Amino acid sequence: MKLFSKTNHSHLVSSFSSHLAGGTSVEGTLSTDDDIFLDCEFVGNITTNGLIEVGTNALIKATINARSIIIEGKTSGEVTAKEQVSIGTSAIVDGSLKSRQIEIRPGAVVNATLETKV
Numbered sequence: 001m002k003l004f005s006k007t008n009h010s011h012l013v014s015s016f017s018s019h020l021a022g023g024t025s026v027e028g029t030l031s032t033d034d035d036i037f038l039d040c041e042f043v044g045n046i047t048t049n050g051l052i053e054v055g056t057n058a059l060i061k062a063t064i065n066a067r068s069i070i071i072e073g074k075t076s077g078e079v080t081a082k083e084q085v086s087i088g089t090s091a092i093v094d095g096s097l098k099s100r101q102i103e104i105r106p107g108a109v110v111n112a113t114l115e116t117k118v
Helices: none
Strands: 018-020 025-032 036-038 041-048 051-054 059-071 074-087 092-099 101-104 109-116
Touching (some): 041 051, 092 101, 101 109
Parallel strands (some): 018 036, 025 041, 041 059, 051 059, 074 092, 074 101
16 A cells, blocks of 8 residues: 555546536436546446546545546545555545555545555
């Protein structure tokens, strides 16, 4: 488990196939093979074979499954990534995190069980 890193995770929103912006509220299931950027309120289930990035304005209450996950906003639920979960400095995370690698940046608030799997 990697607790601190100098990696910069800022992405251009235009590089994401799917983007749900602030002011948007969604309840349900989101399933895709593409990368997703969420900066909205979302309640439900999210599954992708790509990357999920949770923006700083997001409020996510969901079961999340993806290849990789970057969290900068508020997230609660079961979060599972095949490769890596990265928790940014502005993130607040409750629930559980499961991944091969878990990175937590200084300043992040994490109240979650952590499980690294090989």
